[in-house]
Amino acid sequence: MYDAVSIEKLTTPTVTLVNNDFAMDAMSASSSQGMPGVRIVPESVPCESSIMEEIDAGVSAAMDDIIAALTIPLTGEEKSPRVVEVEKPSKIIFKGNLEEVNRFFYQRGWTDGLPVIPPTEEVVAEMLTGTDLPPDHMVGKIIPRSGKATIEKIAINAVMAGALPTTMPLLIAGVEAILDPRSAFGTWQVSTGSWAPFWIINGPVRHDLNINSGSGALSPGNIANATIGRAMQLIIKNIGGARPGIEDMGVIGNPGKYTMVIAENEEESPWEPLHVEHGFKKEDSAATLMFCNSINHMFSYGTDAKAILSTAIYNVKPARSTEWLSSFLIIPSFAKILAKEGWGKKEIKAFISENATVPYYRYLHYLRYTSVSRDGVPGKVPKNMPINPEDPIRLIEDPDTIMIFVAGGPGNFIGMFEWAGFKEVNFLTKKLNLPANWESLVEKYKGLKPTYARY
Amino acid sequence: MNNSQSNEQYEVLSPWADVDPVPLKGISPRVASLAGKKIGLLSNRKPAAGPILAVVEKKLKERYPTVETSWYEALKISVPQVETEGKAAFEKWVENSDAIITAVGD
Numbered sequence: 001m002y003d004a005v006s007i008e009k010l011t012t013p014t015v016t017l018v019n020n021d022f023a024m025d026a027m028s029a030s031s032s033q034g035m036p037g038v039r040i041v042p043e044s045v046p047c048e049s050s051i052m053e054e055i056d057a058g059v060s061a062a063m064d065d066i067i068a069a070l071t072i073p074l075t076g077e078e079k080s081p082r083v084v085e086v087e088k089p090s091k092i093i094f095k096g097n098l099e100e101v102n103r104f105f106y107q108r109g110w111t112d113g114l115p116v117i118p119p120t121e122e123v124v125a126e127m128l129t130g131t132d133l134p135p136d137h138m139v140g141k142i143i144p145r146s147g148k149a150t151i152e153k154i155a156i157n158a159v160m161a162g163a164l165p166t167t168m169p170l171l172i173a174g175v176e177a178i179l180d181p182r183s184a185f186g187t188w189q190v191s192t193g194s195w196a197p198f199w200i201i202n203g204p205v206r207h208d209l210n211i212n213s214g215s216g217a218l219s220p221g222n223i224a225n226a227t228i229g230r231a232m233q234l235i236i237k238n239i240g241g242a243r244p245g246i247e248d249m250g251v252i253g254n255p256g257k258y259t260m261v262i263a264e265n266e267e268e269s270p271w272e273p274l275h276v277e278h279g280f281k282k283e284d285s286a287a288t289l290m291f292c293n294s295i296n297h298m299f300s301y302g303t304d305a306k307a308i309l310s311t312a313i314y315n316v317k318p319a320r321s322t323e324w325l326s327s328f329l330i331i332p333s334f335a336k337i338l339a340k341e342g343w344g345k346k347e348i349k350a351f352i353s354e355n356a357t358v359p360y361y362r363y364l365h366y367l368r369y370t371s372v373s374r375d376g377v378p379g380k381v382p383k384n385m386p387i388n389p390e391d392p393i394r395l396i397e398d399p400d401t402i403m404i405f406v407a408g409g410p411g412n413f414i415g416m417f418e419w420a421g422f423k424e425v426n427f428l429t430k431k432l433n434l435p436a437n438w439e440s441l442v443e444k445y446k447g448l449k450p451t452y453a454r455y
Numbered sequence: 456m457n458n459s460q461s462n463e464q465y466e467v468l469s470p471w472a473d474v475d476p477v478p479l480k481g482i483s484p485r486v487a488s489l490a491g492k493k494i495g496l497l498s499n500r501k502p503a504a505g506p507i508l509a510v511v512e513k514k515l516k517e518r519y520p521t522v523e524t525s526w527y528e529a530l531k532i533s534v535p536q537v538e539t540e541g542k543a544a545f546e547k548w549v550e551n552s553d554a555i556i557t558a559v560g561d
Contacts, residue, residue: 003535010549016558017557026559043507059507081479093469095464097463238470
């Protein structure tokens with residue numbers, strides 16, 4: 001819809017065809033750009049259809065509306081849209097007991113479906129001790145709603161998620177990451193691909209916050225891993241306004257949108273840490289963002305280097321776009337074996353890129369490019385496609401789009417994460433800025449950890 | 456939730472962000488008829504966008520034989536054209552069109 005708004009701003013009339021179920025999303029998008037009157041024609045063509053009969057029927061049914069949208073004169077409202085008063089809620093939004101607060105927040109669409117901690121002034125004030133920035137400092141505006149991400153709003157959502165004040169530097173860095181235009185956040189957060197922000201944490205803050213990098217790091221049970229991602233999602237939903245099925249059109253959805261946070265096990269890695277690879281100092285603390293929609297737990301073909309790398313190259317899935325990126329989680333024991341046999345990150349990336357291939361006929365775009373029914377746009381077949389269906393095609397052309405990090409517990413698995421690409425850069429890492437009181441704050445909260453009784 | 460603790464009252468702050476009012480703008484005047492007009496077809500590169508617009512083009516020309524069409528295909532999926540290196544070419548194409556039909560393919 002952003003293109004439709006650009007076209008109208010250039011004084012050319014336009015109409016946009018959208019699937020019926022995307023009409024709300026289209027209207028939110030054009031309103032957020034200040035042009036609520038952009039004309040759309042909802043149509044019945046199934047999403048991304050490759051069946052010409054369906055497309056023909058859907059377009060035929062919409063033709064009268066398409067022509068009308070370009071020729072029927074504008075209404076007064078379309079010429080000069082009325083300004084809608086923005087709600088200015090009072091500082092205290094609700095008063096009630098725990099159950100009532102939770103029901104109120106849930107009915108407003110402000111939770112992730114799980115109970116939240118009531119964000120009272122007192123608890124939010126404690127959360128704000130996690131940063132030196134003032135509550136009214138605005139980190140930026142989060143799309144699609146362009147909500148103001150002030151430090152106070154970040155803290156309120158962090159409280160709701162059950163996060164500790166020591167997570168504030170991470171959450172602020174997280175907001176900075178999604179606000180970075182290179183992240184393409186506006187695309188991936190609401191994409192049909194159900195991409196979930198996945199945060200890899202490096203540096204001393206891993207220990208300050210007890211972020212799990214070992215066994216079950218992506219499983220529930222650790223307050224930092226659980227609440228950092230959850231707080232970021234509430235920030236995205238309540239500040240950015242991306243709501244499932246309205247603006248966030250993820251087809252399948254993604255449990256990673258509850259939380260998806262892991263620390264790198266730098267101490268057990270034979271290679272330089274991820275944030276150092278991305279230009280930061282080892283003593284810096286940093287968060288690396290990716291928009292991930294799948295985690296593959298690959299049972300390794302063996303524990304020697306050849307078997308580990310074979311597992312990687314034979315399991316990159318062909319139903320992926322060339323614009324996707326891949327990350328490989330190497331468990332510490334495998335990382336040490338690979339390093340011992342002379343494999344550095346650079347060599348592993350090059351090997352995977354060179355050898356992760358499938359026959360062309362198995363590749364995502366094979367039928368799309370060769371189907372007679374899909375040749376609507378001339379020149380759509382990329383020049384580098386193989387001639388014969390049996391010829392191999394590389395699934396990851398650029399080794400620099402591969403990320404490797406070390407985490408996970410003892411075992412015989414490799415993790416592979418596939419994720420959407422950024423703009424201009426392959427990776428996005430943000431440094432954390434810690435408040436002056438950091439040591440005392442860490443001292444106050446670091447001891448909070450579960451003690452599992454033996455049975 | 457019936458114990459005494461659940462009746463503790465909480466005055467809670469709103470997590471919903473404030474927004475600045477967005478300056479609103481109207482849309483452009485329409486054309487009187489499509490006959491003889493230059494109609495642009497903008498595909499966002501999603502798989503169905505091209506085929507949908509190809510059918511639109513065919514049916515448009517059936518109804519208005521004097522219509523001229525021109526295509527523009529997005530450089531990247533889901534990235535606004537004015538944020539790409541093709542901005543100038545896109546804007547020139549828009550200005551050379553009397554009206555534009557876009558399909559998002561979803």
